[in-house]
Amino acid sequence: MTGIDGKIVAITGAASGIGAATAELLAAQGATVLLAARREDRLAALVSRIRERGGHASACVTDVTRREDLDRLVNHAVTEYGRLDVLVSNAGISKIGPMTGIDVDGWSAMIDVNLRGVLYGIAAALPVFRDQGRGHFVTTVSTSGLKIVPTQGVYAATKNAVRTLMEGLRQESTDGIIRTTSVSPGYVRTELATSIDDPDTRASVERGMREFAIDPAAVARTIAFAIEQPDDVEIGDITIRPTTQG
Template sequence: MHDGAALQGKTIVVTGASSGIGLATAELLAQRGANVVLAARRTDRIAALASVLRDGGARATAITVDVSDADSVQALVDESVRSFGGIDAFVSNAGVARLARLEDGDAADWNAMVDVNLRGLLHGLTAVLPVFRRQGHGHVVAVVSTSGIKISPTMGVYAATKNAARTVMEALRAESTDGVVRTTEISPGFVRTELADGMDEVSREQIQAGMRAFGLDPVAVARAVCFALEQPHDVEIGSLTIRPTIQD
């Protein structure tokens, strides 16, 4: 069950909204009455989705963003505030995975994961926290990963970036006990997304096989995001882990 009125009229920014968990989250938020800002690099995809959501009666806008660029994220937040008057929640979902054994690792791949998975979150916080402080309320949701809970071969650097993001979120929680900012970290396991598309052929086949065999529909994670956002202001869902029942 969910509180059908809890998200009505709330403005929520979702990064990585062009596919997978971000797309499913944006769609579900719109269904529950939120104003949705779809943010991603693939302009054509988010523009098309925003159009579909508006046709269904939602208030939705698409803003192109590169979360690895602090100025781009600041522009995203500024434009969202101009469009809707404020931001009630920021869902930091954009992420990349470049898997390889450490001895075979590529510095460019490592840097890409640090730039998107960790710096992307930090850029979001830098831009949105002042807005939350001015408003007197706000909620940050970060999509991390079970890869940081169970460390597997080839996932060392990816897991490290996700655990760094988890640490940042816990620090933010500890710094936010005045009741203004709420924090939630969500750790999905295998989910059917496009995350594997940028991997090498061997890693991609391995990950995609798991997704096909038992990966969750992204909507399962979207429901978890909405569950956290729908709680009363004095309730904070600090951490949620969501994985397929049969995932080890």
């Protein structure tokens, strides 16, 4: 038995990378995982893999830029399982590149997914958490918000906005009902680089991925550590990165 066993956990961005690794780890530790992402085929394959290993999982096709999709995700958890214990907001995109490129569409897309997607999740889950007397928001942020570098200004701004948002929610939630955790990964071997349109920036990120990025399972273990704590313990902010990352 662990502090994870029996919990109902919804995970956005669960089709690959950190989200998929987190789903597999939490299911192996006894959680029921509700997987949310846009790619239905990926979700179905992951659900099958978890079930074949004796875990409990289901899928809900979700676009985090649509508020109604987050409402549906949370409602699915409550209808199917009677409650929702944890919402892991992990969906994210990285339309990074020099600001001189004036990629307004890319900037808007990052705001929609990285920031609004988290807000929509909070709006959907917060009333449920309050009604049931407990709940935990876990959000994937980024070390890009801790060390600002060229080409990542807008991306870092969205991540720091989420970091601020989570701290504000924490300070409004000191009655012991709501827990908040921000996890800031550094270079992790994920598909995040595929969302980068600028070729030079994409090549640089992909090189970092090849040379020193850590496995998504490392971030999954960090998320699990935060979730498994007793209800009166909150892991507020965790940074995890390769030992060789500058």
